[in-house]
Amino acid sequence: MLVYKNTSEIEPLESILGQERAIEAMEIGLKINNPAYNIYLAGEPGTGKTTYAMKALKKYSLEKDTHKDWCYVYNFEHPREPIAIGLRKGSGKIFKKDIEKLIETLLDELIEAFESEDFELSKNQLVEEYEIEKDALLKQIKKYGEEKGFKLKTSKVGMVFMPIEENGEEVDDDEFYKLKRELENMAIQVAYKIRDLEDAAKDALLDLEEETAKYIIDPHIDNLKEKYKEYEKVNLYLDNMRKDILEYVYLFYMSEEELKDKYDKEHFIKYKVNLFVDNGGDKENESAPIITEINPSVSNLFGKAEYDYNNGSIKTDFTKLIPGAIHKANGGYLVLYTDQLLRYGLSWDILKKTIQTRKISIDTQTSITPESIPIDVKVILIGDNYMYNLLYHYDKDFSKYFKILVDFDNEMDESEINRDGIARFIALQCEKNKLKHFTYEAVEEVIKFSIRLSGDSFKISTQFNKILEIIIEGDAYATIRNAEFVDKDDVKKAINERRKRLSRIESKxxxxxxxxxxxxxxxxxxxxxxxxxxxxxxxxxxxxxxxxxxxxxxxxxxxxxxxxxxxxxxxxxxxxxxxxxxxxxxxxxxxxxxxxxxxxxxxxxxxxxxxxxxxxxxxxxxxxxxxxxxxxxxxxxxxxxxxxxxxxxxxxxxxxxxxxxxxxxxxxxxxxxxxxxxxxxxxxxxxxxxxxxxxxxxxxxxxxxxxxxxxxxxxxxxxxxxxxxxxxxxxxxxxxxxxxxxxx
Structure with a gap:
């Protein structure tokens, strides 16, 4: 039994009081790593179940280290199906910056490379070689035609041979028709050869451009692949990004005006990274996440896509995907209130499906279908016994996925230990809320009030919210008296005045x-x-x-x-x-x-x-x-x-x-x-x-x-x-x- 004159002399209560059975159930529920062993916390309001739950989750979250960062990236093979990539916590932000830096670097270095003197010389050399070969073919056919008495004329439709008279005047002699046709056939063949030369020159220029680009791109891509070698999906993404950059490399050295006028200005969005879930590297995120969602609509719980509206149409992309509470809680704990959750019937159905499949998809209701993310989360529902009984009897899936009932009692035995516990609870609230401490007699008066709340002289109520109200109001009356401590008269006055405030109907x-x-x-x-x-x-x-x-x-x-x-x-x-x-x-x-x-x-x-x-x-x-x-x-x-x-x-x-x-x-x-x-x-x-x-x-x-x-x-x-x-x-x-x- 505690001996004290006032509560400043005793240790504040650090644990939950009078809920041994509930604590044991919560402990086993948190220790079992099985997707079906989610937890339902039942009990009357004010019994401390939510406070205890958050404290217990915080303790166990320190022992859990399975949460990751999640990113969505562009799918170069299937553009309407963004790819989800999971990374070690703290790596997502780094990966996003690495990709941003890669694109910025390539924009600078590719422009520099394609505007360099070496590239221009190589390009001019290829063009010059093409012109030389082209001129040689034209000279050859021209010389042959002249030897046969024809001169070569070029027009919009191609090359034409005309006969030449001896005196320098043109003649149209039938004996030359056969020869003319021969020359025209030769001209056609030469035209084909020139076209092949042009194609070869273009290919050579493209090869030169690609080789130049590879020389710039590959070292950067290879460095990132080495940095993220443990992530197969990152390496595949980088390979596909490399192919896409090489295919559209000309966009990297165009001016902004050229891009704006001739090409899709949003082309470079595909090279961005959507840091979807960031579990950072700070101390707060070292433990597994504990997420409480008080408004569990479908979008708040399971994520959504934001949209751009343009001329009556909507448009979205992977960068506009927003995570829901369950994504943020992945690898940790999701806390929901039953009465709020059941207001959204679809949310409840999707939650059960998510627990069953252990993966979650975002229904964007648009043309994109993001890849599902695997889910490892323990769900804690907080509600009352009435809702538990309803769900247990009328929802066949409930008992499959919520196998642990943590049932908080609204009373505890009137024992010396629990009486001391109430005193320590008062000490805690006095320190926590900066209230005046209670005398021993005031504590006894609070205990009498809590026994009355229980409706049993052998029990003490665990409705700590109502007990706390009397503590706070007792402090107020002691403050009015300008007293150092709260005494029993202050507690009695708090109880009586509270009764008076609520007793209008009784008075009538x-x-x-x-x-x-x-x-x-x-x-x-x-x-x-x-x-x-x-x-x-x-x-x-x-x-x-x-x-x-x-x-x-x-x-x-x-x-x-x-x-x-x-x-x-x-x-x-x-x-x-x-x-x-x-x-x-x-x-x-x-x-x-x-x-x-x-x-x-x-x-x-x-x-x-x-x-x-x-x-x-x-x-x-x-x-x-x-x-x-x-x-x-x-x-x-x-x-x-x-x-x-x-x-x-x-x-x-x-x-x-x-x-x-x-x-x-x-x-x-x-x-x-x-x-x-x-x-x-x-x-x-x-x-x-x-x-x-x-x-x-x-x-x-x-x-x-x-x-x-x-x-x-x-x-x-x-x-x-x-x-x-x-x-x-x-x-x-x-x-x-x-x-x-x-x-x-």
Missing amino acids: MDESLENGFTLIETEGCRVGVINGLSVLNMGEYSFGRPSRITVTTSPGNKGIVNIEREVNMSGPIHNKGVLILGGYLSENFATDFLLSLNAYICFEQNYGGIDGDSATGAELYALISSISKIPLKQNIAVTGSMNQKGEIQVVGGITEKVEGFYYTCKKKGLSGEQGVIIPKNNRRNLVLCDEVSDAIRDNKFKIYEVENVKEAIEILTDMSFEDVKKKTIERLKEFSNINKKLKD
């Missing part, structure tokens, strides 16, 4: 009671009338209220009529409770004659409907009172469910119910005789405020614990159960005889 109902609009009696006796107890929930605030239950009976065959049910204001559980009354009456009061009666049960001034079975006992007592004409005490309210054998069963909200009747009696005047009958097994659930506890201790208010109907009836009537039973049977026999006479 109190006014109705004081003004006589709501009919409740807390003194005297009445036949067929009893004060039942109910709990009203107003969001996070709940309070108890007495409800007058009345019963009227007469001879007949309708049996027990639930008036609320007849007007559709009764829920199924309440209906069941009313039917149980008939079973109890038959077995205990009508074993040797036919049970014949009309009984009408009503919750007076009930305008909002009713459900639950906690008023079953009260309804039975009022029913027996109406039949037997034995009055019931109005100073004693009743709560408790019952079975057909007359055993009183536990109910919920017992603390609020007792306090609700106490405050009603207080407003109408405490007599010292008022009290509440509760199930004996509910005793541990009674966590009363100081005022009510003090009133009970001082005999100003009473608690009666019962195990069966007999005990309760004796308290309400001051008669033995056998006497009450006798009178009840007599009346039921009268009803039965009347019914027989009416039938006869």
